Amino acid sequence: MSGPVLSPDAIAALVDAAKEGRLPEDSAGGERVRQRRMRTVDFARPTKFTSDQERRLKRALDVFCRTASTRLSAELRMPLELEVINVSQLTWGNAHAQVPSGSVSALIDVSEPGTRMLLSAELTLVMTAVDLLLGGNGEPGPLADRRLSDIDWALSRHFMDRLLTQLSIVWSDVTDVELTLGHLDMHMETGQAAPVSEPTLAMTMEARMGGRSATLALLLPFTAIAAVAHRFSSRDDEVLGTAQAEAINAAVGQVEVSVRAEVAAVELPIEQVLALKPGDVLRLDARAADGVTLYADDVPVQKATAGRSGGRRAVQVTQALEGAA
Numbered sequence: 001m002s003g004p005v006l007s008p009d010a011i012a013a014l015v016d017a018a019k020e021g022r023l024p025e026d027s028a029g030g031e032r033v034r035q036r037r038m039r040t041v042d043f044a045r046p047t048k049f050t051s052d053q054e055r056r057l058k059r060a061l062d063v064f065c066r067t068a069s070t071r072l073s074a075e076l077r078m079p080l081e082l083e084v085i086n087v088s089q090l091t092w093g094n095a096h097a098q099v100p101s102g103s104v105s106a107l108i109d110v111s112e113p114g115t116r117m118l119l120s121a122e123l124t125l126v127m128t129a130v131d132l133l134l135g136g137n138g139e140p141g142p143l144a145d146r147r148l149s150d151i152d153w154a155l156s157r158h159f160m161d162r163l164l165t166q167l168s169i170v171w172s173d174v175t176d177v178e179l180t181l182g183h184l185d186m187h188m189e190t191g192q193a194a195p196v197s198e199p200t201l202a203m204t205m206e207a208r209m210g211g212r213s214a215t216l217a218l219l220l221p222f223t224a225i226a227a228v229a230h231r232f233s234s235r236d237d238e239v240l241g242t243a244q245a246e247a248i249n250a251a252v253g254q255v256e257v258s259v260r261a262e263v264a265a266v267e268l269p270i271e272q273v274l275a276l277k278p279g280d281v282l283r284l285d286a287r288a289a290d291g292v293t294l295y296a297d298d299v300p301v302q303k304a305t306a307g308r309s310g311g312r313r314a315v316q317v318t319q320a321l322e323g324a325a
Helices: 008-019 051-076 092-097 123-133 150-175 226-232 234-238 242-252 270-275
Strands: 080-091 104-110 116-121 179-185 199-209 212-221 259-262 292-296 299-309 312-320
Touching: 051 080, 051 123, 051 150, 051 199, 051 226, 080 092, 092 199, 092 212, 104 150, 116 123, 116 150, 123 150, 123 199, 123 212, 150 179, 150 226, 292 312
Parallel strands: none
Antiparallel strands: 080 199, 104 116, 104 179, 116 212, 199 212, 259 292, 292 299, 299 312
């Protein structure tokens, strides 16, 4: 065997380096090359949802929190505040496992494309709402060993349905897709709406009512928005459809604005204005050939020539000003 012989200490050092992934590689010329770097990949954190989609979904959920808070506060006769506190991408299995145990979970059927999501609420929040719906003071008592009766389930479904009604309004505004309440249960094992590896957006909300705090969670698998994912893209905000643009133009077109024709303008001290008398000539810093300018409120929009129409003063538009809408 040719080549240098390594000492026992050098061999031990190489073995230790190999165990730690730091074994150097030699180039063909015998020179050491840069070591390869290993990157840790967390498959529990998918990136299927783009940042635009995540941002727009959170914005939609913020609207839901405001509208649902108002609606349910009136129905329960107690102030209820909902707020989005966390949005993260996980696999369905990991997102499902993070839902607090004992939560009341509702499967939500998406009419198009026939997929489902999951909305869950902690039992303390649901039972407080049930107590208020029954005319109580919002003190449901101990819940650890409580077994829900048929009345509890009926009122729990009523409460979850009210939440879903507000969510469906926001959802249909963006996607034109309706949401309906499906199966309601406390056994999380039965709340499977997607494969365990499906990328899922887990959106957690805090509910504050009667001095207590509880959480709600909306688990949104990507399959539930795959058919309408383009609706949650920022590019969709920039390009309006023909029908939507016509509707906006029709609505704006009925707004009345004040239009005036201005020959020119000049600033004078108040003493000169008060000293003006019939026959005085006021010099304007504008050329006579420039005509007059039409203003919509305070915005100049057109150049025009002064004239009359019958016995009334009028102007004839001659040129649109650059940059005028």
